[in-house]
Amino acid sequence: MTSQPILEVSGLTMxxxxxxxxxxxxxxxxxxxxxxxxxxxxxxxxxxxxxITGIYTPTEGxxxxxxxxxxxxxxxxxxxxxxTERGLARTFQNxxxxxxxxxxENVMIGRHCRTKAFILGAIFRDPRTRREEQDILETSYAMxxxxxxxxxxxxxxxxxxxxxxxxxxxxxxxxxxxxxxxxDEPAAGMNPQETIELEGxxxxxxxxxxxxxxxxxxxxxxxxxxxxxxxxxxxxKIAQGTPREIRENPAVIKAYLGEEVDA
Amino acid sequence: xxxFQELKKGALISLWFVFLTFPVMVIKVDPIARTVTWRWMxxxxxxxxxxxxxxLVQFFIKxxxxxxxxxxxxxxxxxxxxxxxxxxxRRAMLFVALAxxxxxxxxxxxxxxxxxxTTALMYVVLGLGLNIVVGLAGLLDLGFVAFYxxxxxTYALLNHHYGLGFWTILPLGGLLAACFGILLGFPVLRxxxxxxxxxxxxxxxxxxxxxxxxxxxxxxxxxxxxxxxPSLFGMELDLHGSIVFNYYLMVLFVIFTIFVVNxxxxxxxxxxxxxxxxxxxxxxxxxxxxxxxxxxxxxxGAFWAGxxxxxxxxxxxxxxxASFTFMESAIILxxxxxxxxxxxVGVILxxxxxxxxxxxxxxxxxxxxxxFGAILVCMMIFRPQGLIANIRRTYVYKKTHNDAQAx
Numbered sequence: 067m068t069s070q071p072i073l074e075v076s077g078l079t080m081x082x083x084x085x086x087x088x089x090x091x092x093x094x095x096x097x098x099x100x101x102x103x104x105x106x107x108x109x110x111x112x113x114x115x116x117x118i119t120g121i122y123t124p125t126e127g128x129x130x131x132x133x134x135x136x137x138x139x140x141x142x143x144x145x146x147x148x149x150t151e152r153g154l155a156r157t158f159q160n161x162x163x164x165x166x167x168x169x170x171e172n173v174m175i176g177r178h179c180r181t182k183a184f185i186l187g188a189i190f191r192d193p194r195t196r197r198e199e200q201d202i203l204e205t206s207y208a209m210x211x212x213x214x215x216x217x218x219x220x221x222x223x224x225x226x227x228x229x230x231x232x233x234x235x236x237x238x239x240x241x242x243x244x245x246x247x248x249x250d251e252p253a254a255g256m257n258p259q260e261t262i263e264l265e266g267x268x269x270x271x272x273x274x275x276x277x278x279x280x281x282x283x284x285x286x287x288x289x290x291x292x293x294x295x296x297x298x299x300x301x302x303k304i305a306q307g308t309p310r311e312i313r314e315n316p317a318v319i320k321a322y323l324g325e326e327v328d329a
Numbered sequence: 330x331x332x333f334q335e336l337k338k339g340a341l342i343s344l345w346f347v348f349l350t351f352p353v354m355v356i357k358v359d360p361i362a363r364t365v366t367w368r369w370m371x372x373x374x375x376x377x378x379x380x381x382x383x384x385l386v387q388f389f390i391k392x393x394x395x396x397x398x399x400x401x402x403x404x405x406x407x408x409x410x411x412x413x414x415x416x417x418x419r420r421a422m423l424f425v426a427l428a429x430x431x432x433x434x435x436x437x438x439x440x441x442x443x444x445x446x447t448t449a450l451m452y453v454v455l456g457l458g459l460n461i462v463v464g465l466a467g468l469l470d471l472g473f474v475a476f477y478x479x480x481x482x483t484y485a486l487l488n489h490h491y492g493l494g495f496w497t498i499l500p501l502g503g504l505l506a507a508c509f510g511i512l513l514g515f516p517v518l519r520x521x522x523x524x525x526x527x528x529x530x531x532x533x534x535x536x537x538x539x540x541x542x543x544x545x546x547x548x549x550x551x552x553x554x555x556x557x558x559p560s561l562f563g564m565e566l567d568l569h570g571s572i573v574f575n576y577y578l579m580v581l582f583v584i585f586t587i588f589v590v591n592x593x594x595x596x597x598x599x600x601x602x603x604x605x606x607x608x609x610x611x612x613x614x615x616x617x618x619x620x621x622x623x624x625x626x627x628x629x630g631a632f633w634a635g636x637x638x639x640x641x642x643x644x645x646x647x648x649x650x651a652s653f654t655f656m657e658s659a660i661i662l663x664x665x666x667x668x669x670x671x672x673x674v675g676v677i678l679x680x681x682x683x684x685x686x687x688x689x690x691x692x693x694x695x696x697x698x699x700x701f702g703a704i705l706v707c708m709m710i711f712r713p714q715g716l717i718a719n720i721r722r723t724y725v726y727k728k729t730h731n732d733a734q735a736x
Contacts, residue, residue: 119614150616158614164607167600170724175604179616181597185625188596189589195596202597203724219724242616 071096071132072277073118073154073246078127080110080117080301087113088124089301095246097134100268100278102288104312105298106321111281112159114298115250119156120146133245151179153245157235157252159281165224169215169234172223173206176241209237213267229260233267240271247271249280253287261287289313297321335387343379347372390710414674431580435573443576447644449684450579451637454586456664456676458633461590463662464671464719465599466626467606468518469526471658472533475513476506476631478653480638482540485553485648495559495643499636506635510628518623521609533658540650552649559643575644582640586633587673593629594673602626603671660684667708669715678716 073095080088087110095101103111117124123143131152132138141149155176164172181202187195210216213233218226223234232252239247252268253261265287272278272291282288288295289309297305297312299321305312312318354375357366414420435443455477462470480502487493487501517528540547547553558571559578566574593599601622604612613619642648660683668679686704690697708716 121610121614145618146610146613147616147618150614156614158611162608162611162614164604164611166607167603171600171603175600175612175615175617178597178601183597185593185598185629188593188598191592199597238615 070134073279074130075118076128078117078129079125080113080122081125087301088117091303093296095277095279097277098275099293100272100291102292102295103279103281103298104288104295109298110301111298112250115156115248115281119154119248120144120149131245147179150242154248155239155242155244156248157239157250159250159254161231161235163223163231163234165222167223168220169223169226170206170210170219172234173209173238173241174202176238177202177205179242206241209241213237229256232256232264236267246277246279249278251281251283253282253284265291339380339383342383343376346379347376350375435576440569440572443572445685445688447576447579449681450583451640452661452664452684453583453677453680454633455637455661456668456680457586457590457673458630459661460665460671460676461593462626462630463665465594465606466602466623468623468627469522470529470630471526471662472529473634473661474653474657475533475536476509476634477638477657478536478540479506479509480635481642481648482547484639484642485556488556489553495557495639499639502639503632503635506638507628507632510631511624514624514627518620518627530655533655537650537653550649552647554647556642556646556648558646579640591673598625667715669717669719672715672717672719675715675717
C-alpha cells in the first residue's frame with residue numbers, strides 16, 4: 067500500500083498569538099491510502115486542515131504534494147483556490163454548501179477549477195464553451211450518482227437532509243478531481259444508519275484509487291476504514307501507526323481517557 | 330377580545346396620526362389676511378382614514394399569515410410569470426406582444442410619454458447592470474452612480490473638447506467605467522457586506538465632489554451643455570425625431586443587455602458569482618478565485634453604468650454633477666431589491682414601476698412623493714423578497730446523461 071507518497075507535511079507549526087495550535091507536525095499520505103487524523107477536541111486537527119488548504123498561512127513548515135508520475139510541488143503560501151487547483155479538496159466540519167443553489171449546481175461549482183470559459187465564452191457560447199458546459203453537467207451528474215443523490219439534483223441544497231448534505235459536500239469535493247480528499251468529520255451528527263452508508267461510500271471512493279485523509283471522532287468508523295492513523299493532542303503528534311497499534315498505544319489511551327490514578 | 334385589542338390599537342394609531350399631521354392638516358395660517366383657520370373636520374377625516382387603512386392592512390397580513398402553511402400554492406402563485414415564460418408558445422406570444430407594444434409606443438403616444446419611457450428603459454439597463462453586482466455576486470454597491478457619471482462625463486468632455494460623436498464614445502465610456510470599476514475594486518473588494526457598502530458609498534461621493542470642484546476639468550456645478558445628440562448614420566435629427574430615435578435605441582439596449590446578462594447568469598462565471606454570494610470560504614475551497622471573480626462582476630456592472638452614462642449625456646445634451654447624487658444610486662439599488670435580487674424579469678418590472686410611478690402620480694400633485702413612499706412601504710411589507718424571486722435554472726441532465734451513455 068505504502069507506494070508513492072502524495073502528501074508530505076514536515077514540521078508544520080501554527081501560532082495564534084502566543085498559542086501554538088500546531089507544533090512541528092509531520093504527516094504523510096500515500097496514493098490509494100485512507101489515513102485518519104484523530105485526537106481529542108481542540109487538538110488542532112481542523113487547524114491542520116486549514117493550514118494545508120491555505121485558509122491559514124502556517125508559521126513554519128512545509129507542505130508538498132506529488133501528482134502521480136509528476137514532480138512534487140510545494141503548497142506553502144498558496145491561496146485556497148490554488149491549493150484546490152493543485153489537487154487538495156476538502157469538506158467542512160460545519161457543512162458549507164451553497165444553500166440557495168441546486169444540488170447539481172453545487173457540484174458544478176466543484177468543476178470550476180477544471181474548466182476555463184470566461185466572459186466572452188459565456189456571452190458568445192462558442193462550441194468549445196458549449197462542450198465544456200456539457201462536460202461539466204455530465205461529470206457533475208456522475209458525481210451525484212456516485213454518492214447516491216442523483217434524483218435530488220434539482221432540489222435546493224438547503225432542503226436536503228443532514229446526511230445527504232454531507233454526501234453532497236463529498237461529491238462537490240470529488241468534482242474538483244483531487245489527488246487527495248480531505249474529510250473533516252464526515253460522520254459528525256449522523257445517525258448510525260447514515261454512518262454505515264457513509265462508511266460504504268468512503269470505501270467505494272477509496273477502491274477507485276482515491277487517497278483520503280479524514281478527521282473523525284467516531285472510533286468504530288476510524289478503525290474499520292483507515293490504513294494508518296495519526297493521533298494528535300495539544301497540537302503535536304503523539305502517535306502514528308495501524309489501527310491495531312493505535313488501539314494499544316498507552317499515549318493515545320492517556321490522551322483520550324486520562325492517566326490511571328494508581329499508575 | 331382580540332378584535333377589541335386590534336380596534337384599540339387602530340384607534341391609538343389614528344390618534345397619533347392626527348397629532349402628527351395636525352400642523353399641516355388642521356391649522357391654516359393666512360399671513361396676509363392675518364387669519365388662522367382651524368379645519369377640525371380634516372382631523373376627523375385623517376383619523377377615520379388612518380383607522381380604515383390600518384384595519385385593512387392588518388386584515389391582509391392576517392389572511393396572508395393564515396394561508397402560509399400551503400407553501401406549494403404560494404410558490405405557484407409567485408411564479409405566474411415564470412410559468413408564462415416556461416411555455417415556449419406563450420413565451421413567443423408574449424414576446425411578440427411586447428415587441429409590438431415597444432415598436433408602436435412612440436407612434437401612438439406623445440413625445441413626453443416617449444421621453445419618460447426612454448428614461449425608464451435606461452433605468453432597466455442600469456438595474457440589470459447593478460443586478461450583476463448586488464443580485465448575483467452579492468456585493469452591496471452603494472456608489473453605482475459613480476460609474477454612470479464616468480460614462481456621462483466621458484461623452485460630455487470628449488464631445489465638448491474634441492467633437493467626438495456618440496457612437497465612438499459609447500464603447501469608450503463603457504470601458505472607461507469598467508476600468509474605474511477595476512481600479513476601485515482592487516483595494517475595496519477585500520471588504521465584505523457593510524464595509525464594502527460604506528466604501529463604495531464614499532467612492533460615489535468622491536467622484537461627484539471631484540466633478541463639482543475641479544472646475545478646469547469638468548466646469549464644476551454649471552456643467553457641460555450642448556452635447557451632441559446621438560446621430561443616425563451620420564444624420565442629425567430634429568428634436569422630435571431624436572426623442573423617438575433615443576427611445577428605439579434604448580429598446581435595443583435593453584434587449585442587448587437582457588441577452589448578455591442572461592447568458593452570463595447561466596454560465597460558469599454566473600454560477601461562481603452566485604456561489605460567492607452564498608459562501609465565500611466554500612467557494613475558495615472549490616477552487617474559485619475570489620478576487621478575480623468579484624472584480625469581474627464589479628467591472629461588468631460598471632460597464633453597463635458607463636454605457637448608460639453616455640446615453641444619458643446624449644439624451645439630455647447637458648450634464649452636471651447634480652445628476653449623480655447618492656439618490657440615484659439608492660433608486661437603482663431599490664430597483665434591484667424591489668424587483669427581486671438576481672431576477673432579470675423582476676429588475677425590469679422594478680425599474681418600470683419605480684421610474685414610471687412618480688411620473689404618473691403627478692396627478693396627485695403635492696402628494697406625489699407621499700404616495701410613492703407609501704407604495705414602496707407596501708411592497709416591502711407584502712413582497713419582501715422582491716416582486717419576482719429568482720428561480721434557479723434546472724438543467725436537462727437526464728437527457729444529456731443518456732446521450733453520453735449512448736454515444
